[in-house]
Amino acid sequence: MAFFDTAGQERFRTLTSGYYTNTTAAILVYDVTDDQSYTELPNWIRGVARYSKDPVLLILGNKTDLGQSKIDAEEAQNLADANRCKFFEVSAKDGTNIDQAFDYLVRTIYEKKRGHVEEAPAPEPEKKGGCCLLM
Secondary structure (H helix, E strand, C coil): CCCCCCCCHHCCCCHHHHHCCCEEEEEEECCCCCHHHHHHHHHHHHHHHHCCCCEEEEEECCCHCCCCCCCHHHHHHHHHHHHHCEEECCCCCCCHHHHEEEEEEEHHHHHHHHHCCCCCCCCCCCCCCCCCCCC
């Protein structure tokens, strides 16, 4: 298993096709306080879809702890629904919904690998301290 983080930077666009090839899942993160990061999401979704076969896609609206969201959560949910993605608003700083998002991601990947894909209900939002650790 490998994780790649291009931080959405334009200079990595030419490299991403190599990262996307046969991707099992992609986590697309935008900053809820930054319109530009949100408007770039469709480009990233198309990139993943172009080089991967039916990946699990997760959209995370990050930095909800700032309380200054410029992106309507319903609009982001509609974008996610239209692109067969799961959506969570999160805060990497205070941990809001991080566990729920990654639980969903891991459970969905596992179910797809087993050949049993069932839309799991989204876990209830939870707010807790800390962030996440991937091993």
